[in-house]
Amino acid sequence: DIQMTQSPSSLSGSVGDRVTITCRASQYISTYLNWYQQKPGKAPKLLIFAASSLQSGVPSRFSGSGSGTDFTLTISSLQPEDFATYYCQQSYSTPWTFGQGTKVEVK
Amino acid sequence: EVQLVESGGGLVQPGGSLRLSCAASGFTVSDNYMNWVRQAPGKGLEWVSVFYSGGATVYADSVKGRFTISRDNSKNTVYLQMSDLRAEDTAVYYCARDPLPGSYHAFDLWGQGTMVTVSS
Numbered sequence: 344d345i346q347m348t349q350s351p352s353s354l355s356g357s358v359g360d361r362v363t364i365t366c367r368a369s370q371y372i373s374t375y376l377n378w379y380q381q382k383p384g385k386a387p388k389l390l391i392f393a394a395s396s397l398q399s400g401v402p403s404r405f406s407g408s409g410s411g412t413d414f415t416l417t418i419s420s421l422q423p424e425d426f427a428t429y430y431c432q433q434s435y436s437t438p439w440t441f442g443q444g445t446k447v448e449v450k
Numbered sequence: 451e452v453q454l455v456e457s458g459g460g461l462v463q464p465g466g467s468l469r470l471s472c473a474a475s476g477f478t479v480s481d482n483y484m485n486w487v488r489q490a491p492g493k494g495l496e497w498v499s500v501f502y503s504g505g506a507t508v509y510a511d512s513v514k515g516r517f518t519i520s521r522d523n524s525k526n527t528v529y530l531q532m533s534d535l536r537a538e539d540t541a542v543y544y545c546a547r548d549p550l551p552g553s554y555h556a557f558d559l560w561g562q563g564t565m566v567t568v569s570s
């Protein structure tokens with residue numbers, strides 16, 4: 344199975360901050376990497392697919408990059424509604440696997 | 451409205467069985483890959499199973515041989531039959547859509563989730 348490792352596990356930020364979350368795959372996954380946002384008590388929401396493609400309706404302050412084994416999710420200017428947990432997911436081969444999550448908290 | 455609605459969760463004893471349902475509206479399940487993903491309390495996301503549009507199925511090792519995913523096209527519904535349930539199966543179970551084509555197997559639509567608690 345492909346292991347996904349996110350860092351950091353949590354971070355504190357202020358409104359307006361630039362935030363970067365990294366995700367590393369245990370083996371090559373090309374650009375089969377997706378990012379989700381989850382708020383407490385809610386289902387995850389797709390933000391980015393294919394490493395860098397913005398899902399319809401997602402604000403442009405979210406962006407993704409990377410290929411191979413190393414990927415990043417960037418929030419260019421943190422907004423109050425962005426405080427949540429973020430997960431990466433590889434979709435290169437089954438079993439699809441998720442990172443452990445990165446919780447973005449208010450500083 | 452395009453949505454997924456799960457049902458069927460509840461409290462079950464270890465070794466027991468439960469069937470979850472995922473009713474889709476606004477789209478056709480047989481045109482998509484339909485997945486189940488679970489989340490144990492306070493933990494991360496774990497993919498459980500997929501039902502491919504062509505009818506093939508794949509399972510996570512943790513549930514293989516105990517869970518069965520199926521689809522009823524006439525009801526536009528996907529099911530997860532769970533048997534020999536264990537305490538570690540306690541989780542919120544989400545149904546999620548992987549749209550085709552070119553989706554890169556990302557899950558673009560999720561249900562609200564249904565809670566399964568395995569306890570005596």
